[in-house]
Amino acid sequence: MSKFSQIWATEMDHLRAARPVDPVLYFAPEALVRTQRRFRSGFPGAVTYAVKANDNAGVIDTLAKGGMQAFDVASPVEIDAVRALVPGAVLHYNNPVRGGWEIAHAVQAGVASYSVDGLGELAKLVEAVPKGAEMSVRLALPVEGAAYHFGEKFGEGPEGAVELLRAVVAAGYVPSMTFHVGTQCADPAAWTRYIETCAEVAREAGVRLARLNVGGGFPSDRGRGAALEPIFAAIRAAVSHAFPEDRPELLCEPGRAMVADAFTAAFKVKAERACGALFLNDGIYGLLAELPIIGPHQRLRVVTEGGTLREGPTRPYVLYGPTCDSLDKLPDTVDLPETTREGDYVIFDGIGAYSTATNTRFNGYGSHEVVTVRRSGHRASGG
Numbered sequence: 001m002s003k004f005s006q007i008w009a010t011e012m013d014h015l016r017a018a019r020p021v022d023p024v025l026y027f028a029p030e031a032l033v034r035t036q037r038r039f040r041s042g043f044p045g046a047v048t049y050a051v052k053a054n055d056n057a058g059v060i061d062t063l064a065k066g067g068m069q070a071f072d073v074a075s076p077v078e079i080d081a082v083r084a085l086v087p088g089a090v091l092h093y094n095n096p097v098r099g100g101w102e103i104a105h106a107v108q109a110g111v112a113s114y115s116v117d118g119l120g121e122l123a124k125l126v127e128a129v130p131k132g133a134e135m136s137v138r139l140a141l142p143v144e145g146a147a148y149h150f151g152e153k154f155g156e157g158p159e160g161a162v163e164l165l166r167a168v169v170a171a172g173y174v175p176s177m178t179f180h181v182g183t184q185c186a187d188p189a190a191w192t193r194y195i196e197t198c199a200e201v202a203r204e205a206g207v208r209l210a211r212l213n214v215g216g217g218f219p220s221d222r223g224r225g226a227a228l229e230p231i232f233a234a235i236r237a238a239v240s241h242a243f244p245e246d247r248p249e250l251l252c253e254p255g256r257a258m259v260a261d262a263f264t265a266a267f268k269v270k271a272e273r274a275c276g277a278l279f280l281n282d283g284i285y286g287l288l289a290e291l292p293i294i295g296p297h298q299r300l301r302v303v304t305e306g307g308t309l310r311e312g313p314t315r316p317y318v319l320y321g322p323t324c325d326s327l328d329k330l331p332d333t334v335d336l337p338e339t340t341r342e343g344d345y346v347i348f349d350g351i352g353a354y355s356t357a358t359n360t361r362f363n364g365y366g367s368h369e370v371v372t373v374r375r376s377g378h379r380a381s382g383g
């Protein structure tokens with residue numbers, strides 16, 4: 001995208017003028033600014049961003065201009081990308097499993113903070129990371145509430161975490177703790193349980209935590225609202241209760257909830273079947289890769305080729321993607337206006353997280369344009 005590419009007022013204006021046949025992602029920086037403010041005013045600590053949710057340069061740049069100082073990065077490529085865009089950024093490398101060459105790259109780039117979830121991983125870090133860096137012990141608990149869990153792949157149980165926290169201190173690092181409740185988690189109690197267990201682990205280890213990183217996992221609005229404020233309140237209450245003294249500094253690293261509302265996608269209807277099936281020009285191998293895992297996305301609008309909103313009675317539709325693979329079908333059915341026709345656009349609002357990040361080129365599809373808009377035509381329902 002050129003520096004001088006046009007900025008449109010809304011996605012509707014662009015659709016009317018361009019009538020695109022490939023998928024389009026509309027980026028509304030003002031929506032990102034609003035979400036960043038919502039986190040900054042509600043979360044009782046430092047707010048960072050998990051780059052993997054969407055590494056678009058405009059996103060990183062907008063967050064940095066909005067005052068974000070630290071970013072959660074998961075790989076050497078993400079480290080270099082953020083460094084290039086925000087040379088002074090503080091980098092937290094919180095993918096807890098790394099090859100030695102990845103650790104060397106991070107040390108070279110001046111990464112300030114690492115997560116660690118086992119003695120074997122800590123031994124690799126000790127080889128290369130100077131004393132004085134922050135090491136966050138990653139805790140895993142069998143906690144419900146998220147769309148899917150990360151606990152099976154990463155993290156140490158409470159007993160192992162006690163041992164690991166002591167080892168972090170013995171190795172000369174700044175001791176902190178972290179966890180991830182699992183993505184799209186709407187249940188504040190998940191954070192409460194983790195925070196209380198972190199406090200128990202620290203007490204048992206006899207270690208005062210410098211910081212407590214409550215991770216990502218905050219929900220975005222996928223059609224039923226996204227209640228961030230009750231989660232912020234639960235975090236605040238749990239920290240006061242679990243750490244009556246020596247309260248660690250708090251930070252969070254949302255990916256999904258920070259970026260979801262900043263993007264809207266427009267997909268063209270390639271064909272319609274009398275049985276109520278629509279074939280779109282994008283699907284599970286494109287921008288909608290996570291839908292089979294996370295469930296249907298229900299913030300949808302239908303716009304005609306001429307750019308008018310379809311209204312009136314709805315009916316359930318099955319949505320298929322464009323590839324020759326029969327798996328390329330979106331989960332469940334979605335309700336859309338019964339007047340929806342071939343040539344229309346199905347608009348997905350709040351689709352900024354894990355969409356462009358996981359898009360593939362399978363079957364020759366998957367090319368999409370990113371268009372900047374001054375504001376999104378459809379406001380998030382908020383919390």
Ligand SMILES: *Cc1c(COP(=O)(O)O)cnc(C)c1O
Pocket residue numbers: 050052053072094095180182183184215216217218253254255256257353
């Ligand atoms: C993926 C990830 C995040 C962001 O998770 P969301 O559910 O998108 O908020 C934060 N921290 C770590 C360590 C992650 O791996």
